[in-house]
Amino acid sequence: MKYYFLALGTVVVVCVGCAMDGNQHLNKGEYHAPPAAMMGRPGPMVDGPGPGVLPMMGGMGGPGMGAPMGPGGMPFGAPPQRPAAPSTTQIRFVGPDGMQIGWLIPNGYAENQLVAPARYNFFQGGTYRLKINNIPGRDSLTLYPTLQVYPGHPNTEAYLTHNSVPLQLTEEDIEQVESNNFVTKVIYLPDARYQELAIANVETLVSTRLDPGVDPIQEADKRGTIMAVLRMGNMDLEMPGQTGKPMAGTEQGGIDQVAYSVDGAQNQFMPPLPIGPAGQGTPGIPGAMMVAGSGMPGAPISGVNMAAWGMPITGTPIGLNGPPHLPLGGPATLQSHTVRNRSKNEIPAGVKDMLIDVKHDPGYRLPPPVSYIQYTEKHPVYSPGELSMPAWAQGQQGQGQYCPPQQQQ
């Protein structure tokens, strides 16, 4: 019988142990605090400054060189803010040597803006169309990759303010493109647990080296923080007669209407034109909800970042402009405005109650505040004549010289 109870007790322990891992009741003496970057925000899915948030995410604008100075050159006012986060990412085109890099500008391409190895500061949060030619051994090949420069992140800020992001086109990359393959290179800063080298460095994931079906961007996002993405194919974007390109005629022999050309070989330079955003949120995940106090960015202000109070909004339920019904200088004539939607739609009923669970795992666990301090100072005891005073403490009496104990009377 006792074996039966032993087995029953063991089964209970197993069942309870499967439901709870013991963290709920056992104090393991561990305390958890979120990373510094997370403490700058009120919480998951909530963005912007909130109550109790340390002002660490403040940008430039502290008492820098332009701030008013007090006597002795000391700045007045609040403690200094940390330096502004870098607004640019320095891309370093490592190679191959001699490769010429241009980029899209208004009305065409700026040619030969850089010759590898070279570097350039791209504004963050933008996608740029590059033009790469004069690749050693492939003089006739011209590539038009896109370069996505991701916005800065607290994890990458230290790296980006002190380092450039290396970007290298390898022989294998170019061969893949020539073989009609699409190459995606993701350059990211690995998290601490994924750092493989002794000194922090970036890692590059190339789509052609991953298993089929593996998204290099998702894979890099798991391992660290993405800083730049290069997508490269063999599409020619400057074919004669191409749609969207200004042409005098569509027949063969048409004349391109190019307003002007920018060639770096003639010492002409023009910054690139962003063709789209980059790194703005993750698909399928709603953006963070902005909360802010008065005067902070994100606060709705009537007439500034939202419609003025009382302003009627004229429109139709299907997104088209409605007929004017407020003629200037006369009485309103429109008395009826009807739009009938005859579409046969099968749309499920809307959600009545929405519940979103968010949590930190592990959650905050902090030691209890100090409620008792016992402070005891134990001082050395000397007899007369045993104390040796430092020279700097002698003042005028010692004249700054060392004074042996027997002379300190």
Add this chain to the structure above:
Amino acid sequence: MVRMTSFIAGLSLLAVLLATGTPVQAQQYPPVGGRQFPLNQMSPPGTAAQWAINAGRVAPNYLQPVRVTLPQDGKVTFYESLERPVELAAPAQAALLVGRMYRLKVTGMEDFPGVEFFPSIELIDRLHPPQGREEDFPIDFEFTTEEFEWAANGRLITKVIYLEQPDRVPTELLERTPRITTIEPSRNVLAEADDLGRPMAIVRLGGRTPDPHRPEPSFFGPGGPIRLPAKVTQASAQQRPDAVNSR
């Protein structure tokens, strides 16, 4: 019946042994000395200094002397701002404001011809020397050739300068050159330094240089006042009278 229950007990015991291995998610950095540190080497530059000011650990108006030493002859430029550089020969000494982050430029080293390095210094604490002798006790920032080689290859080096606990350092080591402990990037260098003593400053060294095509004054940071030692002030007063003392 007994055989059956024994079988169940054995099976359950096996399940217990297997179930005790609860999954543990790795923290970003492991705790040091049983303590978890919110700041680490990947925190945005300037955050540790600002927290030190906000927490009241240091007064924001103290000018702490620092001395930058290079492995060979070279020039060190402190930036009050982009418009107010202060260039000194290495070893270069100047007093910087605690709670600030300063950008430096290192040039003219024979082993790195034509190469410019732009490290940064973030002062998060101060020393307490005898009154009137502050210039005799600067915080030493000693760069090595190996660190510059790493930076030239695109690596980021983060160093935390700390004041050792006087009861933990052997006396015979005090007269030797500064000891540099290299730890893996997966460990929190700020926490390790805090465990060994009192962190004074964070030094970051990488390979980024200003872009001549797109000048970026913010690259040099907000800077702050710089005070030069008295003897340096007298020597350079005739050459650059406007770069001696900050106002």
